[in-house]
Amino acid sequence: MQANFRPQYATMTLPNLSPDISNENISQDLLIQAAASLQRQPDIPSLLSALAAFFPPLSPCHSIEMHLPGHGIWRYDRQNGQSHFGDYADITPGNGHVVSLTAVIQGKLYFIHDHGSRFTAWEHHFLDAISQLADGVLTQLLRQQALRHQRDHFRILVDVTNSVLSHLEMDALVAEVAKEIHRFFGIHYISMALRNRGKQPDFDVYASYYAPGEAARHEQKKLPLKGSAVEQTLNDNQPMLLNLSGDTGAPEFLCGELKDKSLSAVCLLPLAFNHKPIGVLILAHERDAPFQGDNLPLLRQIAARIGIAVDNADAYGQITRLKDSLKHENIWLNAQIQNNGNLSDILCQSEAMRTVLEQVEMVAASDSTVLILGETGTGKELIARAIHKLSPRGKGPMIKMNCAAVPSGLLESDLFGHDKGAFTGATTAHAGRFEMAEGGSLFLDEIGDMPLELQPKLLRVLQEREIERLGSNTVIPVDVRLIAATNRDLKQMAADREFRSDLYYRLNVFPILIPPLRERPEDIPLLAKFFTQKIARRMNRTIDSIPSAALRQLSQYPWPGNVRELENVIERAVILTRGSTLNIQLHELQSAAPVAEPEIVAEKKSHELPPPETDDEERQRIIQALRETNGIVAGPRGAAVKLGLKRTTLLSRMQRLGISVREL
Incomplete structure (x- = not known):
């Protein structure tokens, strides 16, 4: 596109020339003045204005035109003193003086006189001489202009390259490409049609439209473009210019959409990397001017760099998807390895642990939520695996998650999953632990460390058996059994409002206390x-x-x-x-007597309670206590503390009276 120049007029004092003057000294002085004046002119309009300044007011010269192949036609009118750029066709033989500018790609300089007037022989001689001076100055101007264009093109290429190669996500890359092309060329419609790896006839189209005075609008769609100009451009690896008002080879999705936007000129540029076709860059404008002259080669170079960036983004996306897939597969395989165990992995000969194992066998057959309580290091995860292995879900996956080990900002995404674009960096959809545990069990260790703001969402999953991924409104049903574990006092935390009480009661369906x-x-x-x-x-x-x-x-x-x-x-x-x-x-090892605070409390309480009068009364009282504690014998929440007995005393009485937790 040609820039709009405002003419600069040469101001100089000229001798009063007349047609019959032939003094060579005056001609020599004029040429010296002309050379000095012409060399100071910065552009073509100023050059024409300076040439016109050497004609006296009574000269028959009407206008001056400069025809430059590849650069257009410039005209200077002496009557209004203005320069114009355009296409003029009023040059006829005999109404002016023509000088060939051989040094400038065979251009021509026309000195046009008024109708009915003629240049004198001296004026013809003078015009030839001054034109030679203009030829040299014009050559220099065009060289400088070519260097400026080359510098500007290099600058645009560097800016575009730095912008597009710094984006590895496809959405961000496409938005940056559209912004840069619109900024440098003023093109309103920019889109990329990228070949779909899964379905060859389909293309993923990313479109951006910059309406005048409005914010940019971005759109993404998948369209079948087989047999269209887009596919032809991709296969031929050559650019294609289309006019929607006359060409029929334009893609169908472009015809109606671009005509509605009054965009008729379309340029299709292939995107390739290492001679491998990737997609097509589609540009549209009201006129074809942005795709003419030096702009088209520059746009092709930009498209080549975009092809590299698209290939990088595609490779990054594949690596990201592969990493996520391997991560999920690793989690699943670890879960399967851990699921190979059963109750034989739990070594014990104490009555306390045998009671725990009886509870494990009872609850495993159901599908109820289990809350495993106990100090750190007591083997809560081992008990959870045993419950899963003995349950009807034993052949399904058991996925575990430590709520204290995952940062709170990532816990929701890791647990419930997220959709593509849910947050910065979410380049692909991600299945959460609930979806990975479908048909099996989900073990949430350190449930007491779950953030308060996330607990209502977990409660909803337990009640409704459905989840919603982060950034999505789609409800996904899940068939998962929840097993939770903690070494904290959730009941006290609920009383202190550090843990939701409704979630605590929902988790505390079947608590199992592992003795230290x-x-x-x-x-x-x-x-x-x-x-x-x-x-x-x-x-x-x-x-x-x-x-x-x-x-x-x-x-x-x-x-x-x-x-x-x-x-x-x-x-x-x-x-x-x-x-x-x-x-x-x-x-x-620091030798110390075993901590037996619960036993001490039990001994104190045993003196406060009267002994049972008969075995039947004692049996009923023990059975009632076991039912109230869900079969838990030992520990601060066990039946032994409730009855005020030592754990060993209660176990021996249960054996004597024939009471079994399994039969309750």
Whole structure:
């Protein structure tokens, strides 16, 4: 597109010329003045104005035209003193003086006189001389103009390249491409038709329309374009210019849409990378001027860079989808590996743990929500896996999630999933843990650390059995059994408004309290031997004995970290062992009597309650307490505390009276 120039007029004092003057000194002076004046002119209109200034007012010269192939036609009218750019066809033989500008691509300079007038021989001679000066100045101007155009083109290419290559998401890339092309070329409609990998006849079309005085409108659609000009451009790898008012090869989706916007000129540019067709860049404007001259080669170079950016964005999208897929597959495989266990993985010989296992067997057959309570390290996840394995859902997946390990900002997305575009960086749709656990069980560890703002959504899932992905209004039904675990007092947290009470009651359908290791010391030797064999086998060691003194001290230690702490102590001992006898550093364990606060409380309460008069009364009282505690015997919420008895005392009376938790 040609710029609009405002003429600059040369001001100089000329001698009063007349047609009969032939003094060579005057001609030489005029040429010197002309050379100095012409060399100062910055553009073509100013050059024409300076040429006209050498004609006296009575000269027959009417106007001056400069015909430059590839640059257009310029005309200067002496009557109004203005320069114009356009197409003039009033040049006829005999009404002017013509000079060929051989140095400037065979252009021509026309000095047109008034009708009925003629240039004198001296004037013809003078026009030839001054035209030679103008030819040299014009050559310099055009070279400078070409350098400016080249510099501007390089600048545009650099700006566009830096903009598009900095975006790896396809949506952001398309928006940036449209913004840059509109900014540099003023084109109103910019779209990209990209080949769909899944369905060859289809294209993913990303369109942007910049209506004058309005904000940009972006649209994305999928259209079949087989046999259209878009596919022809893609296959031929050559640009195509269309006029919607006459051409019929334009894509059908463009014809009506662009005509409604009064956009008739269409330019189709292929997008390719390493000679591999990717898509087509579609540009539309009211006129074809933006696609003429030097603009078309520049747009082709821009399209080549866009092709590189599109290929990068496509590769990034594939890598992102692959990472998400591998992440989900890894979670599922880990879940399947962990699901291979059953009750045989739980080693115990204490009555407290046997009671827990009885509860596990009872609740596994149902589909109720289970809340596993216990201190950290007691094996809550192991109990959850046993419930899942023994349930009718045992063949389905068991997906686990630690609510305390996931940042609160990502917890909702990880749990319920999100749709593409739900937030910055959500380039693909993501299935949450509920969807991954379909037909199986979802284990939520550390449920007490779930943020308050997320708890109502979890409550709705438990009640309605359906979820909504983040950024979506679509309801997705789910068939999942929830198993939750925590080492915190949820009831007290609900009273302190740190946990929703309605969610607590919904989770507390069947609570299972795992006793701490200090309350089941008879399990410690069995666990110590099991961990010793497992860890020694993993380290290629042979350890076949544990000193009895070490086992006694292990049984007396309070184990604030429970089974997990015991396993870590055994692992360290295996590392330090050099023979076949386990080398436990007893001095590193702080000898302390087992913490037995619940037992002490039970002993105190046992003096406050009168003994039962008969076995039947005692049996009914124990059965009632067990029903009120959902079959829990030990622990602060167990039947033993409720009855004011020691745990061992209650278990022995239950055995004597023939009471079984399984039969309740």
